[in-house]
Amino acid sequence: MSARIYPWLFVAFLASVPLWIGNQYFLYILTSAGIFIIAAISLNLLLGFTGQLSLGHVAFFGIGAYVAALSTLGFDLEFGSARFVFPRQPVWVGFFAAILVAGGFGLLIGKLAFRVRGAYFVIVTISFAQVMRMIALNWVDLTEGPMALNNIPPLSLWIPGEGVVGFFKKEYNYYLVLVLAVLSYLLVQRIVRSRVGRAMIALRENEPLALSVGVDVTRYLVVATVVSAGMAGMAGALYTHYIRIVDPDVFLFIYTVTMVIMVVTGGKGTLAGPVVGGFIFGALPELLREVASPEVQWILYGIAMIAIVFFLPQGIVPALAARFAARRGPGAKPEPEARAP
Amino acid sequence: MTGHSSGRLSPPGALLEVANVAVHFSGLVAIADLNFRVPEGRILSLIGPNGAGKTTAFNVITGFLKPTAGHVLYRGHDLTRLAADKIAGLGVVRTFQRTSIFGGCTVFENVLIGSHLRGRTETWRALLRSARVDAEEQALAGHAREILDFVGLGARSGELAGNLAYGEQRRLGIAIALAADPKLLLLDEPAAGLNPSETEEFMRTVGRIRERGVTILLVEHDMRLVMSISDTVVVLNNGVIIAEGPPEAVQRDPEVIRAYLGQGYKRAAG
Numbered sequence: 001m002s003a004r005i006y007p008w009l010f011v012a013f014l015a016s017v018p019l020w021i022g023n024q025y026f027l028y029i030l031t032s033a034g035i036f037i038i039a040a041i042s043l044n045l046l047l048g049f050t051g052q053l054s055l056g057h058v059a060f061f062g063i064g065a066y067v068a069a070l071s072t073l074g075f076d077l078e079f080g081s082a083r084f085v086f087p088r089q090p091v092w093v094g095f096f097a098a099i100l101v102a103g104g105f106g107l108l109i110g111k112l113a114f115r116v117r118g119a120y121f122v123i124v125t126i127s128f129a130q131v132m133r134m135i136a137l138n139w140v141d142l143t144e145g146p147m148a149l150n151n152i153p154p155l156s157l158w159i160p161g162e163g164v165v166g167f168f169k170k171e172y173n174y175y176l177v178l179v180l181a182v183l184s185y186l187l188v189q190r191i192v193r194s195r196v197g198r199a200m201i202a203l204r205e206n207e208p209l210a211l212s213v214g215v216d217v218t219r220y221l222v223v224a225t226v227v228s229a230g231m232a233g234m235a236g237a238l239y240t241h242y243i244r245i246v247d248p249d250v251f252l253f254i255y256t257v258t259m260v261i262m263v264v265t266g267g268k269g270t271l272a273g274p275v276v277g278g279f280i281f282g283a284l285p286e287l288l289r290e291v292a293s294p295e296v297q298w299i300l301y302g303i304a305m306i307a308i309v310f311f312l313p314q315g316i317v318p319a320l321a322a323r324f325a326a327r328r329g330p331g332a333k334p335e336p337e338a339r340a341p
Numbered sequence: 342m343t344g345h346s347s348g349r350l351s352p353p354g355a356l357l358e359v360a361n362v363a364v365h366f367s368g369l370v371a372i373a374d375l376n377f378r379v380p381e382g383r384i385l386s387l388i389g390p391n392g393a394g395k396t397t398a399f400n401v402i403t404g405f406l407k408p409t410a411g412h413v414l415y416r417g418h419d420l421t422r423l424a425a426d427k428i429a430g431l432g433v434v435r436t437f438q439r440t441s442i443f444g445g446c447t448v449f450e451n452v453l454i455g456s457h458l459r460g461r462t463e464t465w466r467a468l469l470r471s472a473r474v475d476a477e478e479q480a481l482a483g484h485a486r487e488i489l490d491f492v493g494l495g496a497r498s499g500e501l502a503g504n505l506a507y508g509e510q511r512r513l514g515i516a517i518a519l520a521a522d523p524k525l526l527l528l529d530e531p532a533a534g535l536n537p538s539e540t541e542e543f544m545r546t547v548g549r550i551r552e553r554g555v556t557i558l559l560v561e562h563d564m565r566l567v568m569s570i571s572d573t574v575v576v577l578n579n580g581v582i583i584a585e586g587p588p589e590a591v592q593r594d595p596e597v598i599r600a601y602l603g604q605g606y607k608r609a610a611g
């Protein structure tokens with residue numbers, strides 16, 4: 001039996017969860033973990049495959065969240081005497097606008113990344129997220145500032161036999177996030193296992209060598225940033241419509257850190273890494289909340305993270321892949337992308 | 342006889358011309374005024390003591406460094422205006438003095454990356470993964486296998502490049518460059534650190550690369566190797582050319598011998 005079937009068995013299992021799970025709260029946890037997994041998958045394209053550390057990734061997530069919220073709620077702005085009215089849009093218009101606008105910012109950051117690399121790029125990306133947070137906090141006319149944008153409608157879909165259904169139910173959101181997470185995974189997989197993905201990996205592994213054989217590294221870095229940013233924006237839009245309120249804290253640095261932790265502990269540069277890391281660090285805090293006080297939660301969270309980084313520096317997925325390969329005996333090839341740099 | 346002297350009288354189709362190139366690093370003159378031509382189909386070696394400016398010349402030719410002055414002409418293109426990846430696209434491909442591979446990728450993937458410019462697939466097509474993309478991937482894979490067999494790494498294609506032995510990594514470096522379909526191949530000390538039998542093997546490889554119609558610009562310290570395979574030798578010292586000509590003539594040049602004294606040149610050349 002081909003190993004290819006395992007991921008699909010896992011998806012089938014996830015699809016069955018709402019049918020038998022009694023506690024709706026778990027569905028909520030899985031859905032929010034799923035949203036973060038999409039964000040982590042998007043970060044992994046940049047961090048894991050092109051090797052560029054962006055510590056402002058949450059900016060794209062937050063931009064997506066705000067764009068989706070603002071387009072579905074509509075807004076009006078006054079510039080002196082001029083008044084600009086943006087009417088309410090259907091939820092899916094806002095959803096796609098979120099992807100496009102976040103992707104557009106990705107284009108900007110991608111072009112910038114080529115001028116400033118390494119530590120400077122890290123600083124630029126952190127500042128970018130901070131600036132976004134400041135705008136969200138202070139442009140009260142547009143964003144309501146710390147008061148948050150409320151009453152954001154849920155996503156809706158036309159379902160045969162039921163008509164247009166708002167996604168008020170947990171199962172609907174759960175399935176939507178599951179489908180989009182699978183699509184995000186497949187999208188990254190297609191890119192990574194192609195000539196385009198090889199160019200990204202070449203940039204990560206050895207930039208001068210990549211240049212010397214004609215790889216236009218700028219171009220592929222920009223492609224990676226745009227795709228990554230658009231996908232993070234989509235995750236942000238999902239988040240907005242799911243929790244139906246968005247405030248400037250969506251841009252907090254801690255969310256970027258969470259995404260980085262998911263990618264690194266799962267295994268950066270592997271396809272499954274952000275999924276595994278995302279499940280652990282997306283669901284763990286929520287599950288711990290049931291049994292432990294906040295302080296204890298954070299300590300346990302920290303211990304789990306340090307233990308993984310310490311014992312499995314490459315991440316969980318590469319470690320498992322190595323185990324598996326060893327079991328199958330010498331000569332067994334590892335999965336092409338199951339390797340960290 | 343390599344026919345170099347006749348070539349000098351009536352310059353044959355020089356594939357590459359380095360004209361009045363100077364490189365200064367904040368005061369340090371790495372290259373003072375460099376002029377030479379590489380005729381098509383030949384092997385030209387650039388030699389000189391450590392720090393003579395050989396690698397710097399390679400960096401200028403392949404677009405990794407902008408010269409302080411001068412031009413590099415390749416088939417009518419001024420390479421000094423082009424970015425490194427565009428120069429590779431014209432068929433001017435270099436290897437690196439320090440072993441340079443994609444260590445985290447398999448040997449096979451290394452060569453696939455090398456043949457990047459043979460492919461056409463861009464993001465949209467990669468996402469749709471049409472039959473055309475699959476056909477291209479197969480063609481690239483076939484090409485990669487051919488190159489790996491050519492350098493004798495065919496049996497190692499599934500191995501992680503970082504796990505190869507030193508000599509194999511050096512060969513992989515050449516395979517990556519060959520995969521990029523060079524017309525002009527610049528090899529920076531390809532035999533450095535190889536044992537005598539590996540060097541022997543490498544010499545044959547260079548010969549076979551030339552048979553593929555590739556012009557070669559070689560930087561190498563192994564004088565026996567240089568003198569036996571070069572058509573022309575250019576000797577660089579302190580950023581200036583002190584001798585140029587067929588190996589036999591250069592070997593006897595008193596200034597060359599002086600420049601190399603203390604570097605064991607006589608011994609190596611003898």
Ligand SMILES: Nc1ncnc2c1ncn2[C@@H]1O[C@H](COP(=O)(O)OP(=O)(O)OP(=O)(O)O)[C@@H](O)[C@H]1O
Pocket residue numbers: 366369370371389390391392393394395396397398438
């Ligand atoms: N990026 C740089 N910045 C400053 N100085 C440099 C730089 N690159 C090279 N140099 C200097 O330029 C001179 C020529 O160096 P280069 O590497 O071209 O020598 P080389 O002939 O390749 O020597 P070797 O045989 O040791 O490889 C040396 O003095 C070196 O220190």
Ligand SMILES: [Mg+2]
Pocket residue numbers: 395396397438
């Ligand atoms: Mg050198």
